[in-house]
Amino acid sequence: MKPLKDWFVPWLFTAREYNTAILDKAWAKPDYGRLMLNENPIPPSDKVIQAVADVLKKGNRYPDSMLRLRTKLGKLHNVGPDNIALCNGSSEIIDCMMRIFLEPGDEFIVSNPTFGLFPPRAELVGGKVVSIPLRKEDLQYDVDAMLKAITPKTKVILVINPNNPTGIFIEDKDLIRFCETGIPLCIDEAYLDYHPEISSKDFLLKKYPQVFLSHTFSKAYGFAGIRFGYVVGTEEMVKAFNTMFLPWNVSLMSMAAAEAILDNPEEVAEKVKHNNRWMDIFTKELVQVGLKPFPAHGNYMLVDATMTGKTTAQILAAALETEHIFLKSIPVIHGKDGYFRVTPGLDEENERFVRFVRNYFGKK
Amino acid sequence: MNVIDPDNPIPKYLQISAWIRELIQSGRYERGASLPSEVELSKICQVNRNTLRQAIAELTAAGMLRKEKGRGTFVCAETPLAVTHKLKSISSFSADLQELGIRERTRIIKKSLEGAGDQVAKKLILSPNGKVAVIRRIRSGNEVPFIYEESYLPGSTFRDILEMDLTGSMYQIINDRFNVTLARSDQTIRAVNLKGRIASYLNLPVNSAAFFMESLTYDENNVPVELLYSYYRGDKYVFEVELGRYHIEEDNVHQD
Ligand SMILES: Cc1ncc(COP(=O)(O)O)c(C=O)c1O
Numbered sequence: 001m002k003p004l005k006d007w008f009v010p011w012l013f014t015a016r017e018y019n020t021a022i023l024d025k026a027w028a029k030p031d032y033g034r035l036m037l038n039e040n041p042i043p044p045s046d047k048v049i050q051a052v053a054d055v056l057k058k059g060n061r062y063p064d065s066m067l068r069l070r071t072k073l074g075k076l077h078n079v080g081p082d083n084i085a086l087c088n089g090s091s092e093i094i095d096c097m098m099r100i101f102l103e104p105g106d107e108f109i110v111s112n113p114t115f116g117l118f119p120p121r122a123e124l125v126g127g128k129v130v131s132i133p134l135r136k137e138d139l140q141y142d143v144d145a146m147l148k149a150i151t152p153k154t155k156v157i158l159v160i161n162p163n164n165p166t167g168i169f170i171e172d173k174d175l176i177r178f179c180e181t182g183i184p185l186c187i188d189e190a191y192l193d194y195h196p197e198i199s200s201k202d203f204l205l206k207k208y209p210q211v212f213l214s215h216t217f218s219k220a221y222g223f224a225g226i227r228f229g230y231v232v233g234t235e236e237m238v239k240a241f242n243t244m245f246l247p248w249n250v251s252l253m254s255m256a257a258a259e260a261i262l263d264n265p266e267e268v269a270e271k272v273k274h275n276n277r278w279m280d281i282f283t284k285e286l287v288q289v290g291l292k293p294f295p296a297h298g299n300y301m302l303v304d305a306t307m308t309g310k311t312t313a314q315i316l317a318a319a320l321e322t323e324h325i326f327l328k329s330i331p332v333i334h335g336k337d338g339y340f341r342v343t344p345g346l347d348e349e350n351e352r353f354v355r356f357v358r359n360y361f362g363k364k
Numbered sequence: 365m366n367v368i369d370p371d372n373p374i375p376k377y378l379q380i381s382a383w384i385r386e387l388i389q390s391g392r393y394e395r396g397a398s399l400p401s402e403v404e405l406s407k408i409c410q411v412n413r414n415t416l417r418q419a420i421a422e423l424t425a426a427g428m429l430r431k432e433k434g435r436g437t438f439v440c441a442e443t444p445l446a447v448t449h450k451l452k453s454i455s456s457f458s459a460d461l462q463e464l465g466i467r468e469r470t471r472i473i474k475k476s477l478e479g480a481g482d483q484v485a486k487k488l489i490l491s492p493n494g495k496v497a498v499i500r501r502i503r504s505g506n507e508v509p510f511i512y513e514e515s516y517l518p519g520s521t522f523r524d525i526l527e528m529d530l531t532g533s534m535y536q537i538i539n540d541r542f543n544v545t546l547a548r549s550d551q552t553i554r555a556v557n558l559k560g561r562i563a564s565y566l567n568l569p570v571n572s573a574a575f576f577m578e579s580l581t582y583d584e585n586n587v588p589v590e591l592l593y594s595y596y597r598g599d600k601y602v603f604e605v606e607l608g609r610y611h612i613e614e615d616n617v618h619q620d
Contacts, residue, residue, distance in 0.1 A: 068489050071489045071586075071587055071588075072489060072491075074585060074587060075489075075520075075587060078585075079585055080583075080584070080585025080586040080587050081585075081586055081587070082585075082586060083585070262491065263491035263492060263493070264491070
């Protein structure tokens, strides 16, 4: 009999892995600071919990198409309910966009580094990931190089704005160069809600129907475990996503939670305030000891500590050991080891991080 | 059709004159039109000619009819002025009146930013603590009040409308100043008897008949942008609907 593995599609073995082992470690050590995951440290409000509890009583029913919720989300982007597709966190968009645009052998253009879930999801449909390094001097998207990498096989391009892991915004004129190619473009705005003063790129959709936005409530809204996200696009684009998404992909509870927090924008504003306050403190502290934090605009900060001679692995181990905090490992960028990423946690965890920075990197 | 209700204690001639009066008021007999002959009318009403003459005499005395020797009976009352509103596309009171060549006057009773309340929030898909711009107006033509209306607009988008001149078409303002295209409207019309405050706005005795219309208007994105409650005077307004052709088509059988 043929061994089971021979039945599997070949890309099941060749696709790179998105490793979530750190989650098991973190859940196993609840008193450790989880500063590595771009989560929101503040739990959902009582209003959200109540809304979920209320709808749970109707949990025996299949949900409808949630016109009200889609209308409310559409209002955030000056579009209508039919321009919004709901999903279980934006990871579902990442997976679905590959299935919508890529046939085996087609190419997906992405920067390097990027959010680690994109490459495996492209590879799991037999797609080819074309990774273009960020510019050496400022870690911005290398737009020229990305455009040069376009071939007839290029079927979708990704821009995360602000980018992960750098936290840097792309300029409109650069973004428009991608739009002008006519190739489907995903603009992932996962972290944009931390900067309500910066507008969403939703205004591009009218002129460029091949563009779509990916949004999540996992970050500023603090729903990483509740799971909720949405696509913004033309009606044609949204239909494609809804065709590819499973019917009833989002649970009644997630949608009730989403509507409750949309109705209570102060909850998000508070979470954003907490985050941004600590982002400022972290920046000051890191600069103080001679490190180079990137001007980050999400709930995470890429830190260049390559000048200290310490490797990323050493830094992470020391933080875990001395202060019981998890930091995010960043692979070597342009041949240099010693980058890491940090996300603000609760006050007390952040104080531990600050102490770690002072003790580990500060002058002895 | 029976004009006379034998069980009605009101005298027959008064029942007949009420019937003719309604025909004139509703515009089915216009000024200058001739009534059918007395013979025909008495047949229709199934009364003798004396009773019929009594009814006509009543209306002649009231100045609604005029008898001309040898020629017949003519309507001399003015058909009451009525505004026709076509239920076809979204149109404003201003436009309805323009059609008639009547000058519009709009009086603002109250305008303010208010909490939406459950029902309005639900209809406009706002959060329960959302704000709405509320505008209460009386719309008159030639000094006669025709409509009392309450308009609810999402405050986040339309709060500035409260500072604008609202004595004309609000739809024009929504379109021109807010760049919102009014794409479609869901309307329901019901008969109501007017209560004190609204009856007095419309210069009518309490309990007068009126149409109550609820309109929920959507923009191009299918987002509700205005909830409008309107009270149209029952004696002054005509709604006109054009219907398509009758056809029998079974709905597709529903599949689970
Ligand atoms: C850029 C980016 N997009 C999408 C996601 C996916 O998040 P979720 O599936 O929780 O919405 C993340 C998570 O870290 C991210 O960084």
